[in-house]
Amino acid sequence: MDNNSISRIRIKDIARLAGVSAGTVDRVLHKRGEVSDSTRKKILEIIEKMDYQPDILASALAARKPFRIAALIPHGTGESPFWKYPLAGIEEALNEIAHFGVSVDRYFFDYEDPDSFVRSSRKMLTHSPQGVILAPVCTGESASLLEECNDYGIPVVLINANICTGSCIAFIGQDSVQSGMVAARLMHYGLKDDADVLIINFTREKGNQEHILKREEGFRKYYRNFSTESDSRLIQLNISESASQQPDKILEDSLLSDPDRFGGIFVTNSRVFRVAAFLEKKGLEKPILIGYDLLQESKEFMIKGTIDFLISQKPREQGYKSVMTLYHHLVLRKQVGRTQYVPIDIITKENLEHYTFT
Amino acid sequence: MDNNSISRIRIKDIARLAGVSAGTVDRVLHKRGEVSDSTRKKILEIIEKMDYQPDILASALAARKPFRIAALIPHGTGESPFWKYPLAGIEEALNEIAHFGVSVDRYFFDYEDPDSFVRSSRKMLTHSPQGVILAPVCTGESASLLEECNDYGIPVVLINANICTGSCIAFIGQDSVQSGMVAARLMHYGLKDDADVLIINFTREKGNQEHILKREEGFRKYYRNFSTESDSRLIQLNISESASQQPDKILEDSLLSDPDRFGGIFVTNSRVFRVAAFLEKKGLEKPILIGYDLLQESKEFMIKGTIDFLISQKPREQGYKSVMTLYHHLVLRKQVGRTQYVPIDIITKENLEHYTFT
DNA sequence: AAAAACTCCGTGTACGTACACGAAAATACA
DNA sequence: TGTATTTTCGTGTACGTACACGGAGTTTTT
Numbered sequence: 001m002d003n004n005s006i007s008r009i010r011i012k013d014i015a016r017l018a019g020v021s022a023g024t025v026d027r028v029l030h031k032r033g034e035v036s037d038s039t040r041k042k043i044l045e046i047i048e049k050m051d052y053q054p055d056i057l058a059s060a061l062a063a064r065k066p067f068r069i070a071a072l073i074p075h076g077t078g079e080s081p082f083w084k085y086p087l088a089g090i091e092e093a094l095n096e097i098a099h100f101g102v103s104v105d106r107y108f109f110d111y112e113d114p115d116s117f118v119r120s121s122r123k124m125l126t127h128s129p130q131g132v133i134l135a136p137v138c139t140g141e142s143a144s145l146l147e148e149c150n151d152y153g154i155p156v157v158l159i160n161a162n163i164c165t166g167s168c169i170a171f172i173g174q175d176s177v178q179s180g181m182v183a184a185r186l187m188h189y190g191l192k193d194d195a196d197v198l199i200i201n202f203t204r205e206k207g208n209q210e211h212i213l214k215r216e217e218g219f220r221k222y223y224r225n226f227s228t229e230s231d232s233r234l235i236q237l238n239i240s241e242s243a244s245q246q247p248d249k250i251l252e253d254s255l256l257s258d259p260d261r262f263g264g265i266f267v268t269n270s271r272v273f274r275v276a277a278f279l280e281k282k283g284l285e286k287p288i289l290i291g292y293d294l295l296q297e298s299k300e301f302m303i304k305g306t307i308d309f310l311i312s313q314k315p316r317e318q319g320y321k322s323v324m325t326l327y328h329h330l331v332l333r334k335q336v337g338r339t340q341y342v343p344i345d346i347i348t349k350e351n352l353e354h355y356t357f358t
Numbered sequence: 359m360d361n362n363s364i365s366r367i368r369i370k371d372i373a374r375l376a377g378v379s380a381g382t383v384d385r386v387l388h389k390r391g392e393v394s395d396s397t398r399k400k401i402l403e404i405i406e407k408m409d410y411q412p413d414i415l416a417s418a419l420a421a422r423k424p425f426r427i428a429a430l431i432p433h434g435t436g437e438s439p440f441w442k443y444p445l446a447g448i449e450e451a452l453n454e455i456a457h458f459g460v461s462v463d464r465y466f467f468d469y470e471d472p473d474s475f476v477r478s479s480r481k482m483l484t485h486s487p488q489g490v491i492l493a494p495v496c497t498g499e500s501a502s503l504l505e506e507c508n509d510y511g512i513p514v515v516l517i518n519a520n521i522c523t524g525s526c527i528a529f530i531g532q533d534s535v536q537s538g539m540v541a542a543r544l545m546h547y548g549l550k551d552d553a554d555v556l557i558i559n560f561t562r563e564k565g566n567q568e569h570i571l572k573r574e575e576g577f578r579k580y581y582r583n584f585s586t587e588s589d590s591r592l593i594q595l596n597i598s599e600s601a602s603q604q605p606d607k608i609l610e611d612s613l614l615s616d617p618d619r620f621g622g623i624f625v626t627n628s629r630v631f632r633v634a635a636f637l638e639k640k641g642l643e644k645p646i647l648i649g650y651d652l653l654q655e656s657k658e659f660m661i662k663g664t665i666d667f668l669i670s671q672k673p674r675e676q677g678y679k680s681v682m683t684l685y686h687h688l689v690l691r692k693q694v695g696r697t698q699y700v701p702i703d704i705i706t707k708e709n710l711e712h713y714t715f716t
Numbered sequence: 717a718a719a720a721a722c723t724c725c726g727t728g729t730a731c732g733t734a735c736a737c738g739a740a741a742a743t744a745c746a
Numbered sequence: 747t748g749t750a751t752t753t754t755c756g757t758g759t760a761c762g763t764a765c766a767c768g769g770a771g772t773t774t775t776t
Contacts, residue, residue, distance in 0.1 A: 009733060021756045026734065034754060056457050061415045061761050065734095085725035101413050175712065182708040189666070190547050237527070308547070344709035350540040350580070351702035354533065368762060379726045384764065392724055416762035419731050423764095720775065728767085734760085744752065 008297050011052045017050075018043045029054070035269055037220055049321040056100075056332060066101045068186075069323065070129035071344055072121055072145075074137055075108035075161070081136070081295055086159060089319025093327070096097070100331050104323065114138045121145050131326040132156045134261075136163045139208050139335050143159060157322045160313070161208050167330055172321045172340045174313050176211050179344045180218020183290050186309050186346065188222065190288050191289045195263025198254065198287075201238045213269045215292075218267055235262070241271070243307065251252075251278050264288035272310070276301035294347050294355055312345035313353060362559025367408045375408075387412070409543070414458075414690060424459040425680065425688050428487035430479055430503075431517070432495055433466035438627055439653055440673060441493070444517060447677025451685070454547075462681065479503050489684040490514045494521045513687055519566050527687055530679045530698045532671045537702045538576025539624075541648050544667050544704065545617045545622045546580065548646050551637045555581075556612065556645075559596045560629040560667050566655050572612070573626045573650075593620070599629075599680045601617065609636050613619050622646035630668070634659035652705050652713055654658055660707050668704035670713060 011029070015022045020039060027035050028043045035043075046052075068076055071321040076084025086103055107124045117138045124132070125148070132149055134156050136142035143163055150167040151157045158171045187197060199219060201212050220234055239250050255262070255278075264287050272291020276298070279286065290309045291298065301307040320339060328334045349354055369387070373380045378397060378594065385393050386401045393401075404410075434442025440504070445464070452462055466483045467475040469649055475496045482490070483506070490507055492514050494500035501521055507514045508525040516529045545555060557577060559570050578592055597608050613636075622645050625633055632647020637644065648667045649656065661663040679698060686692045 008732095022733085023730080023735085023757075024755055027755080029742075030734080031736085034752095039754085055732050057415045057419045057759090060420060060641045060732040061731095061763095062735080063414075064761060099413065118447075144600045167465070178367075178708060178712070182706065184704055185708045223751060308500040341712050343703070344703070346706070346709070348540065348543055350536060350703070354699050354701045366762095370762080380763085381727075381765085382725055385725080388764080390765085392722095394724060397724085413762050417764080419733095419761090420763040420765085422731060546743090718776090719760105720773100722771105722773070724767080724769105726767105726769080728765105730764085731762105734759105736760105737756105739756080740754085740775100742751100743754085744749100745767070746751080 003314040009053070010054050010055070012044050012049065014043065017046050037313065039077060040070055059333070060100045064101065066103055067131070067327075068105060068127070068129045069102065069104045069131045069133060069326050069330075070124045070127065071099050071104055071133040071322075072107045072109070072117075072124055073133070073135040074111045078287050079110060080270065081297075082293055085315035086135075086322070089316035089321075090323050091319075092316070093320045093323035097323075097327050097331070097344030100327070102323075102327060102331065104133075106147075111137055112204060117141050127135060128152075129154065133158050133159055133167075133322045133326065136161050137207050139163055139210075145165070155326065157325050159318050159322045160315075161210060163208075170322075170325045170336050170338055170340060173342065174344060175341050176214035177218035177221070179292075179311050179313075180215035180220075181222040181311070182218075182344050182346065183215070183266055183311055184222030186264060187219075187288060187290055188226070190308070191263045195259050196233045196235055197264045198262045199234055199236045200265060200267045200275060201236070202241050202267070202269055202323075203238050204241050204328075215268045219268075248278060251275065252282075255279075255284065256282070259284055262287050264290070267291035269293070270295050270298065272307060273297040273301055276306040290292060294352070299352065302347070302352055303348065308348065310347040312347050313316050314342040314345055317342050362620045366413070367410050368413070369410075372401060372404050372408065372410060375404050378498050403571075418458045418689070421461065424461055424490070425685075426485070426487045427460065427489045428465060428485065429462055429491040429493060429680075430465045430467070430475075430482055431491070431493040432469045438469060438628065439655075440651055443673035444493075444677030444680075447674035447679075447683050449677075450674070451681035453680045455681075455685050456691070458534045459687070460685060460689065461683075462491075467496075469557035470527055470562060471497055471599075472499050472564060475499050475525050486510075487512065489688050490528075490656050491517055491680045491684065491712050494519050495565050497568075498676050500686045513684065515683050515689065517676050517680045518673075519564075519568060528677050528680075528683050528696055528698060530683065531700065534572035534704060535576035535579070537650075537669050537671075538573035539556075540582040540702050540704065541573070541624055541667070541669055542577040542580030545577075545624060545648055546584070546648060548666070554593055555591055555622040555624060556620045556701075557594045557632060558623060558625045559594070560599050560625070560632070561596050562599050562628055567593050570626045577624055577626075606636055609633065611644065613637075614640070615656045617642055620645050622648070627651070628653050628656065630665060631655040631659055634664040638662075638664055652710070660705070660710055663707065666706065668705040670702040672703060675700050 011022050011025050015025045024035060024039065025043055028040050069088060073082045073086060076082065077088060094104055101256055105127065109120040118141055132154055134142060135329040136158055143165055146156055146167050158166040160170050160173045162171045162173060199216055203209060223234060237254055265275060270293035272289065276289060286306065289307045290313050291307060294310055294312050298307055298310060325336045328336050369380050369383050373383045382393060382397065383401055384400050398643055398701060429448060431444060432441045434445060448462055463485065465478040476499055490512055492500060493518055501523055504514055504523055504525050505714045514526040516526050518531045520529045520531060542603060557574055595612055616703040623633060628651035630647065631653065634647060649665060650669050652668055652670050656668060683694045686694050
């Protein structure tokens with residue numbers, strides 16, 4: 001029943017069956033040339049027939065070649081601390097597979113600054129990693145990088161956001177449209193049909209906005225399923241995060257003119273804590289507030305009850321999975337899932353504690 | 359920065375530093391006796407000082423001793439298919455660590471039949487496994503088994519349910535009280551303060567009922583936090599699953615006498631699909647329905663909207679973690695977390711798809 | 717005082733793979 | 747035909763640990 005390591009076929013066995021030495025088999029396995037076509041063919045046949053699986057323990061031990069993975073992600077400080085969580089997941093994965101010689105070099109860049117992305121990616125490429133974890137926040141630049149990695153034969157795993165070129169081995173992230181529908185479901189379930197809902201997008205000049213758009217799309221899609229005119233009850237508000245504008249000012253204009261109008265507010269990203277802070281400061285009657293990501297800042301507002309629900313993108317799991325995917329590809333040489341959606345977790349005050357490390 | 363396998367200290371190095379041969383160090387490491395106290399002490403000091411970490415790859419390769427883990431769990435067929443999911447998680451973990459010679463033997467028993475538990479556990483013990491995964495459904499019998507394993511020095515991991523003896527290395531499961539609070543939160547959020555709620559416990563003559571009690575406790579606790587008299591709005595209904603009674607009959611008595619009384623129903627385990635089936639059959643005005651576990655049976659009712667929310671116990675993750683915990687303990691010889699709570703996942707129609715394999 | 721038993725420890729080989737080195741065979745070139 | 751070159755392949759060692767075997771030295775037994 002168990003086909004694990006007990007008495008599996010070895011290189012030696014193949015060599016014996018083919019009437020050659022182990023070295024020759026090794027050359028065939030590693031395409032290290034200088035083997036006559038006839039023997040190569042014979043060996044490959046035997047490998048096929050006996051379903052030879054290399055012993056990765058012995059392999060890793062003998063090779064002792066380090067697998068260097070590069071992670072190119074925004075730094076998790078300042079405005080969007082989101083990215084420190086994938087990093088934690090990366091560490092976690094590393095702990096489990098460090099014996100195989102896997103290491104991860106981290107290259108950070110600034111969310112808002114495509115130049116810093118390019119600089120970091122240049123630096124990364126000079127270290128010629130065997131695999132890359134890429135957060136394609138800067139869409140255009142990321143696409144070029146992807147091409148380049150493709151030319152060098154470096155496998156790339158996309159994390160968190162997807163860009164639709166085929167030249168990556170996997171995408172790990174969330175189904176954004178669907179997550180918007182989950183948010184809408186929660187909103188509608190608590191609010192029923194009798195109030196307007198404000199959708200707030202904190203936008204950025206630069207950087208990938210796909211997430212935000214798809215989340216809003218999913219949110220609206222859910223509402224449309226109930227009534228055609230319900231769409232008109234969803235009011236959109238875009239707030240630019242660039243310094244030139246005052247977020248609080250805009251919120252004030254929208255919310256204070258008719259304080260009771262909105263029964264619910266849906267914030268399409270992690271900046272939901274900003275809205276929560278505003279609501280608290282102004283002492284407004286509390287609308288239902290739903291947003292994204294269990295950041296430390298938002299956590300406090302959840303405990304106090306200002307934020308009702310958060311959708312988690314499972315950032316830690318994303319980091320974990322991205323390393324593991326490259327490990328499976330590089331070390332175990334196994335097929336990996338092309339699109340790996342992480343679950344759409346609903347966080348609320350009551351289950352928050354058990355998500356602290358997710 | 360990276361302390362992974364590159365140029366780590368080896369047995370040879372320790373031997374050289376201690377002025378002995380590698381064999382002696384090996385004897386000290388494995389307590390295989392016949393080493394003078396003085397040299398043993400010296401070697402241990404060096405090991406300590408240099409923070410020697412054995413190379414588990416080389417270790418596993420050289421030893422080639424299989425690690426046999428036994429999983430003693432109810433079979434996942436018939437009434438409660440729950441247990442097939444942990445099994446899937448066990449397989450998944452196995453896939454990742456089979457190269458280390460880890461194998462899992464599965465021993466099944468009948469939830470309701472303590473005798474079958476004892477039979478299975480006897481059989482298991484005759485195969486003297488190096489580690490045990492135990493679902494302590496039969497409380498008393500499990501406690502004795504735990505003692506016995508303790509005597510034999512076999513580490514045990516408890517899965518899903520906890521029994522409060524100290525002689526296991528880890529418990530993996532859910533915080534049941536807290537999960538009840540999550541359910542209550544969802545109920546209260548959708549129902550506000552204006553309706554009675556029915557709490558249905560599907561009970562069994564035998565087997566561990568802790569879960570159910572704690573879930574109800576958490577549910578009530580949440581409601582008490584809002585008003586002291588709210589507790590009186592929570593009506594409890596116990597339905598025995600034994601054949602002698604007719605579940606549907608009891609439901610009929612409770613629900614049909616005053617069809618509009620209950621705005622919500624909370625079922626404290628996976629049998630929520632039974633209630634959903636009943637509601638559909640009778641064509642009752644749909645109350646909010648919340649239960650546990652994403653079983654195939656319940657899934658269909660979620661999609662149709664009869665069941666509003668399910669709390670997932672993440673059974674697959676429980677299985678996965680239990681194997682991994684024993685792997686860390688047995689193979690890596692690392693410290694493992696004593697109590698490993700799995701997250702309290704909220705499943706709804708909209709995020710259901712991404713939980714299919716959790 | 718020789719034999720036996722026991723304590724302490726070094727040596728050697730195995731685990732399965734990777735890879736360097738160089739020998740033998742095949743081919744090319746003169 | 748002899749030499750140079752290339753193709754093809756076998757041998758040996760290394761990776762770090764586990765463990766069996768047995769040698770040298772010491773103590774006990776007869």
